[in-house]
Amino acid sequence: MMSSADKMPTKIRSLLKSIPKVELGFFPTPLQRLHKLSEKYNVDLYMKRDDISGPGFGGNKIRKLEYIIAEALDEECDYVFTYGGIQSNHCRQLAASCRIFDLEPVLYLIGEEEPEEYRGNLHLDKLLDAEVNIVTAGAKEVDNISEKADKLAQERMKELRTEGHRCYDCPAGGFNAAGCLGFIEAFEELMEQTDEQDIELDYLAHANGTGGTYTGLEIGRKLLSSEIKILPFSVGTLSEDFEEKVSRMSKSVADKLDIDEEDVMIDAEEINVETRYSGPDYGVPYTASEEAMKELAREEGIFLGPTYTSKAMAGVLDRIKNGEIEEGSTVLFWHTGGTPAVFAGKDFVGDIYGP
Ligand SMILES: Cc1ncc(COP(=O)(O)O)c(C=O)c1O
Secondary structure, X not given: OOOHHHHOOOHHHHHHOOOOOOOOOOOOOOEEEOHHHHHHHOOEEEEEEHHHOOOOOOOOHHHHHHHHXXXXXXXXXXXEEEEEEOOOHHHHHHHHHHHHOOOEEEEEEEEOOOOOOOOHHHHHHHHOOOEEEEEEOOHHHHHHHHHHHHHHHHHHHHHHHHOOOOEXXXXXXXXXXXXXXXXXXXXXXXXXXXXXXXXXXXXXXXXXXXXXXXXXXXXXXXXXXXXOEEEXXXXXXXXXXXXHXXXXXXXXXXXXXXXXXXXXXXXXXXXXXXXXXXXXXXXXXXXXXXXXXXXXXXXXXXXXXXXXXXHHHHHHHHHHHOOOXXXXXXXXXXXXXXXXXXXXXXXXXXXXXXX
């Protein structure tokens, strides 16, 4: 069988070379061994440091945005719209990336109420002078708050278009075919690093939100015929049609790359998102996520984000402790960022001062 090394170095990059892309990130991001935690838990634990991937405090969206911003420029847009929660990491990274290319970022941030103070990501959105629209839900509207944000955005786009502007509509989390390409490429980047450093990974764990990171990594894995088990960890309620959405997205990616669907199609049945560690709700911390945040800071000097990575890390550590990830395994945790939310206040971060 062909090893991933035989297929390297450019199988994926050659597929991507005709697709527009801008340079935003500091790639390759470091692949770091977590020595103390590896010893403590009797595994080989590595971290892929996308928390320091690039501008605006970095994060996993920078990889997606290299393709999304290029698509917006290719379509001659001058405004980029996007959506997220009030502490959205995606929105902050998109706003910072837009600034580099003289695009105007317009954000629709969904929150329970107008915040009294701008903190964490929201504070940075304001510093970036993004157009910040906070969409709050009345009691009756809670179920269709995203629709409300969409409707408001459509009205704003119409207004801008009549003034002669062109708007790029980026979905929440950068979950479109262009965005997924960034993580297909990321998988190849990781394989190059593990080959160079002679590391054989058993597991690749990451926090899951909209599914773009997972879609990209899984397609990359398929394209390079890797045997690594990818473990996506949910951080809130997983939408009922999540698997179908990812499956459809993998087809869109095949169309975009003009390759055989068979090579990259992700069947809904093969997707297995870990949902046991998502805590009470999206954006709400709980004891295990607070513990993971403290442990990584105090053992390794690494800050996890409260919304995504601390929950995923809580899951990884628990699965190591309960043997679902076997002793002696080689595990990669993809640090997808989200660290500015550490400054978002106790509601988002939880109790992280105590022992
Ligand atoms: C820090 C962090 N990790 C993980 C994710 C999940 O990425 P995806 O939406 O691609 O599943 C996000 C998305 O917003 C994020 O901000």
